[in-house]
Amino acid sequence: MLEYKRREILSGNKAVAEAVKLCDVKVIAAYPITPQTPIVEYIAEFIANGELDAEYIKVESEHSALSACIGASAAGVRTFTATSSQGLMYMYEVLFIASGLRLPIVMAVVNRAISAPINIWNDWQDAMVCRDSGWIMMFAENNQEAFDFTILAYKIAEDKNVLLPVMINLDGFVLSHTYEPIEIYEKSYVEKFLPKEPNIPHKLDINNPITLGHLVTPEYYMEFKFEQEEALQRSKEVVKKTIEEFNKIFGRNYSIIETAGDGDIAIVTMGSLASSLKYLLRSGENFKLVSLKLYRPLPKEELIKELKDVKTIAVLEKDVSYGFEGGILYNELKSILYGKTDANIISFITGLGGRDTRVEELKKIIKICENPSKNVYWLGLRRI
Amino acid sequence: MEYVKCRGKCVANCSAVRCFTFRRESKKYLVKDDLFLSGHRACQGCGATIAIRHVLKVAGRNCIIVQPTGCMEVVSTQYPETSWLVPYIHVAFENAAAVASGISRALKVKGIKAKPIVIAGDGGTVDIGLQSLSGMLERDENVLYICYDNEAYMNTGIQRSGSTPLFAATTTTPSGKLSKGEDRPKKDIAKIAIAHDIKYVATANVAFPLDFMKKVEKALKISGAAFIHILTPCPPGWRIPESKSIEIARLAVDTCMWILYEYENGKYKINYLPTVKKPVKEYLLLQGRFKHLDEKDIETIQKLVDKRYEELLKLAEITIQE
Amino acid sequence: MLILRQKTTLVNKTGGWRTFVPKFYKEKCIDCGSCHLYCPDSAIKRISEREYEINLDYCKGCGICSNECPTKAIEMILEEK
Known part of the structure; x- marks a missing residue:
């Protein structure tokens, strides 16, 4: 040290x-x-x-x-x-x-x-x-x-x-x-x-x-x-x-977006959720993690470069664009990727108001991405 | 030539410009170049701009002006122009006192001996800016806060504020069959400032420039928060002729609608009382905003004024005696 | 930065707003300075003893100076343009 x-x-x-x-x-x-x-x-x-x-x-x-x-x-x-x-x-x-x-x-x-x-x-x-x-x-x-x-x-x-x-x-x-x-x-x-x-x-x-x-x-x-x-x-x-x-x-190794893993599915996220996804990678799941460190200005070119070749893009975030569709980051990604890729882009809302994002739910993302039936999924939502 | 009899001790507190003392005392302020430049877009006869000139005559270049949104900000800072030859910042409507606090601390860190002066309207002080003002006063920041009071939101077109006096007609408190105009008396912001137990609070009036400048001078020397509340007529808002703003401001003092006093180190001091206390009617009837009042309404206002007058006399140790 | 590109309001000649123009009579002046102190437009300057200059480029013609002059040394007259 x-x-x-x-x-x-x-x-x-x-x-x-x-x-x-x-x-x-x-x-x-x-x-x-x-x-x-x-x-x-x-x-x-x-x-x-x-x-x-x-x-x-x-x-x-x-x-x-x-x-x-x-x-x-x-x-x-x-x-x-x-x-x-x-x-x-x-x-x-x-x-x-x-x-x-x-x-x-x-x-x-x-x-x-x-x-x-x-x-x-x-x-x-x-x-x-x-x-x-x-x-x-x-x-x-x-x-x-x-x-x-x-x-x-x-x-x-x-x-x-x-x-x-x-x-x-x-x-x-x-x-x-x-x-x-x-x-x-x-x-x-x-x-x-x-x-x-x-x-x-x-x-x-x-x-x-x-x-x-x-x-x-x-x-x-x-x-x-x-x-x-x-x-x-x-x-x-x-x-x-x-x-x-x-x-x-x-002696650090930072960049404005961090990537890890590889595969046909990419999961885009920010903040501490990236750590949870890294855990998933370590436990053998197959996907490409794209974690934004810089959110504004949005690193558009860098995101396009990392995402243009995957088949499915899951955007995992803890916010909602009320009355629009899914999360805010999801909508922004769809916008910048327009015409750049044919990938399916899906919004995953998680952890609102401190609800834990559990490993099983993260695994569900990969499963859903293999065969999605809608654009927006709320993870960990209970039917009460 | 007719001169008003000089009452000796009055020095700069006397309203009569005919007084010899005034002539002697005013000299030092006459030659200074204005740091608030011509070409601003204030209305003809604007009282507040006169007050600003007085402030800068005393403060000189060693100050930073902070203004919330309001008439004086709008008329003096239209990009790319500025009327200010001293550093100036405008941030928002409700936070001038907080901005000034930040500046004051930064100047302290840098060891710069200058003082932030807030020049805020009544809306930005007694209504939307009250919270940040209270915070600043309570922390006793090294800031001089001057509220120029034209008794309504004049910048947006004469809407009532917490500082609008009883029965004044504004666009949001119009007089009508069922309305006498504003239904509540004016909020006493100087009293609120005093409640924060700061070192210096004063009221002033734009018709009494020497008194006002002396107060600014005093307030600038104080280390800590100081608050000055100055009445500045607004010709379009008060519906008065442009040439009469000073005359009417002076009448406010001569009728005791507005009392010039200081609160310093826990003591009240009335700076000036008219020889003859004129009836408020003389002040009210000159103004279009009060033209709907009948005798009974005027009596109500007179009673309010008398009550406040008695209250202050009790609080104060009167220094001017006949 | 645009913020740094600024000039003063002196470019803005507000004299054009005026209907009445002040006329100064030196012989009546007692040099009390109230016209200077009460001018909202910083348009009246004391040049020397009993000598005041009214800058008509900026004077908006409000008439406060005339109204406040104790010796009526300033008169407002309709301006012909």
């Missing part, structure tokens, strides 16, 4: 907090919500112990949490906040402003179901409905990734060709409250990767005053939005390049 790493057994929440500490974040806005709360608790502890020199704003809501991060980031410092579910919904309006103002804020979202009925357990509905808010979105498969992606996020967000906020997603409880051994780096190595301070060209500076958040009329609004979309699309290459650099320094 390399000397710049130490091993600790940490929950996903603690892993994110440790990463924030290593990134020299200067302003943290915190509001509690299950299952995210321990992240901001750990950070409060770091500050109280003198382990992290940062300002901690005890805001009165998530709306204000992200707003405070916007203020601090616009003033030129590195910021962080974390939330889940209703909290993310409450800051929905502000998400678009953070990306529209091109501010490199990093936020951890510990994915949780949305009310009603109220439910504190894991699914992806909260993050998935924010997909069009202009944020870069990454999904962690395990606690090591949650830790590593948080460090990566700052480097990507602050890249001069990007300047966009990044959302790091980790599955509520499944990762956030589960302890795994993870490797933590020495600060000096993180400093080699990440500059001490962000360089925000449009920051609020009393010596060089500018106006941020203009009223933009129809004459310019589309250009603003096009510029933002270009930056987000362009960020894919930056993410790839940054991951390569990260891999080199920290």
Whole structure:
């Protein structure tokens, strides 16, 4: 083992907090919500112990949490906040402003179901409905990734060709409250990767005053939005390049989409579900696993390349596009694969509101894919 | 030439510009270049823009302006133009206090000696922005929050807000056969700010620029949260002639509809009381938004005003005596 | 970035909104500065003692200066264009 790493057994929440500490974040806005709360608790502890020199704003809501991060980031410092579910919904309006103002804020979202009925357990509905808010979105498969992606996020967000906020997603409880051994780096190595301070060209500076958040009329609004979309699309290459650099320094093997196994059937998924599918592969099942680490911008070309030659594509996800058909990722895959493949694409909804995704159900996916009778399957649904 | 008799101690609190003290005191503010530029799209006779000029005369370049959505944001920041020669940010309607909190902490981290100043309308303060304002005040962030109160949602076209006074007609509280306009008295936002036990709260009036600028000066020196509530008439919203906004604002003070006071370190202080307390009728009848009122309604308002006046007199240690 | 490409509102000549134009009589001026302090459009500047300049490029003609002048040193007159 390399000397710049130490091993600790940490929950996903603690892993994110440790990463924030290593990134020299200067302003943290915190509001509690299950299952995210321990992240901001750990950070409060770091500050109280003198382990992290940062300002901690005890805001009165998530709306204000992200707003405070916007203020601090616009003033030129590195910021962080974390939330889940209703909290993310409450800051929905502000998400678009953070990306529209091109501010490199990093936020951890510990994915949780949305009310009603109220439910504190894991699914992806909260993050998935924010997909069009202009944020870069990454999904962690395990606690090591949650830790590593948080460090990566700052480097990507602050890249001069990007300047966009990044959302790091980790599955509520499944990762956030589960302890795994993870490797933590020495600060000096993180400093080699990440500059001490962000360089925000449009920051609020009393010596060089500018106006941020203009009223933009129809004459310019589309250009603003096009510029933002270009930056987000362009960020894919930056993410790839940054991951390569990260891999080199920290000895990892990350990529924007991870594949494993082979076969006529491909299962596309994100987050911790990929781990369960890897277990299935190890137990001898035959399929190709495609796990997205980067969800926005969607790695279209990479997905097409991996999926164009399989016969059946199963999309396994923990969210629903209500009133449309199946899951959100499923619909997006169908859209990008249109005309590229004749494969049968099937939506599998699983794990809503924290329902366990069991091995038998995963095996059922492969069975169904051999002879599907409809487009959308809800796994583990009980007839009650 | 007729000069109002100077009452000695009044210094900058006297409303009469005919006063010699005013002439002496105002000099230092006359030569400064404006940091809020001409060419903004505010209506003719807008009271709020005058208040903004006063704020910047005192704050100078060492501040960062935060504005929620509202008239002043819309008229001054139409891309690619800006009226602001100081750093400025607008984020959303309800979160200016939270944005300013973030800026204030970032400036602290960077060791920059500047202060965020929120300049927010009444809707963005007493209604939709109340939560984030309360959070900011309670955390005692190093922020100066100025609410310019034109007593309704003027930006969207004169809809009532929590700050609309009793019996004022707005587009959502029109007067009619069954309605006298707004059916509830104005929310007392200064009182709410005081309830947060911050170091400095003041009311001001755009017709009293020296008093207002002195208050801004004082508030900027305070380390921690400060709140100033300033009345700024809106000619189209109040249905008054453009040239009369200052005259009517002054009448609000002379009738005690609006009382200039400070709350500092737990103590109230009334800054100015008119020599003769004029009847509220004089203030109300000049405005189209009150033109439907009858004597009984005016009496109701007079009683409300008298009650508030007595209440404040009791709270305050009066410094101006005849 | 588009955000960084900005200019000031000075390009926006609001003088065109005006119906009445202020006329300044120097001899009546007592130099109290209320016209400058009460101008919503930052259009009145004090040049020197009892010398005020009204920038008609931006003056919207609201008439506050005239209304507030204690010595009636500013008069609003219908502007002929």
